[in-house]
Amino acid sequence: GENVEQHPSTLSVQEGDSAVIKCTYSDSASNYFPWYKQELGKGPQLIIDIRSNVGEKKDQRIAVTLNKTAKHFSLHITETQPEDSAVYFCAASKGGDYKLSFGAGTTVTVRA
Amino acid sequence: DAGVIQSPRHEVTEMGQEVTLRCKPISGHNSLFWYRQTMMRGLELLIYFNNNVPIDDSGMPEDRFSAKMPNASFSTLKIQPSEPRDSAVYFCASRENTGAFGYTFGSGTRLTVV
Numbered sequence: 001g002e003n004v005e006q007h008p009s010t011l012s013v014q015e016g017d018s019a020v021i022k023c024t025y026s027d028s029a030s031n032y033f034p035w036y037k038q039e040l041g042k043g044p045q046l047i048i049d050i051r052s053n054v055g056e057k058k059d060q061r062i063a064v065t066l067n068k069t070a071k072h073f074s075l076h077i078t079e080t081q082p083e084d085s086a087v088y089f090c091a092a093s094k095g096g097d098y099k100l101s102f103g104a105g106t107t108v109t110v111r112a
Numbered sequence: 113d114a115g116v117i118q119s120p121r122h123e124v125t126e127m128g129q130e131v132t133l134r135c136k137p138i139s140g141h142n143s144l145f146w147y148r149q150t151m152m153r154g155l156e157l158l159i160y161f162n163n164n165v166p167i168d169d170s171g172m173p174e175d176r177f178s179a180k181m182p183n184a185s186f187s188t189l190k191i192q193p194s195e196p197r198d199s200a201v202y203f204c205a206s207r208e209n210t211g212a213f214g215y216t217f218g219s220g221t222r223l224t225v226v
Binding site (some may be wrong): 032034036042043044045046049089093095099100102104105 | 116145154155157160168203205213214215216217218219220
């Protein structure tokens, strides 16, 4: 099955700096790559996703890039703010009826 | 849209007791997933249903765990008998199978078995 690895496991950044989280996947048939943000005491929430026919997608301060050849994708958060502190999960699937495979998560702390 | 609704939000029970967790998926979503989250093991998929039919229950840890989806708007996860190592946050998520592939998670049930 699909195996998703996520790095780093923890990330501490100064407010205003950028944060980058990287994930790799094993199944070349995977074509859907969402990112989830989980705040304390809440369920994971979808923040951005990308399909394999797109190399980059941006939504305000967050962006995701995908390199299908290398089988890796990344989340970029620019101009970080304290409310960006959370656990972030990457995931991959072949879409449709297939289940998502999640990475282990990255705890992001934004220092004021 | 009220999102995915889970109940109860918190459950404290004694070892050996039966525990039932409940989930109402988003109307129109075809798939439903039960996850368990702990510090040690992260997010673990326990079981998922497609159109009310269990598709993959390979993540269910033991026979003490069972899940049902009697109709498109309701699912239960039952643990009987419960043990302290079952203490975790249990999440339910639902998804459309066409178009958007992302899951919508509920707020979770924090289970403590003492």
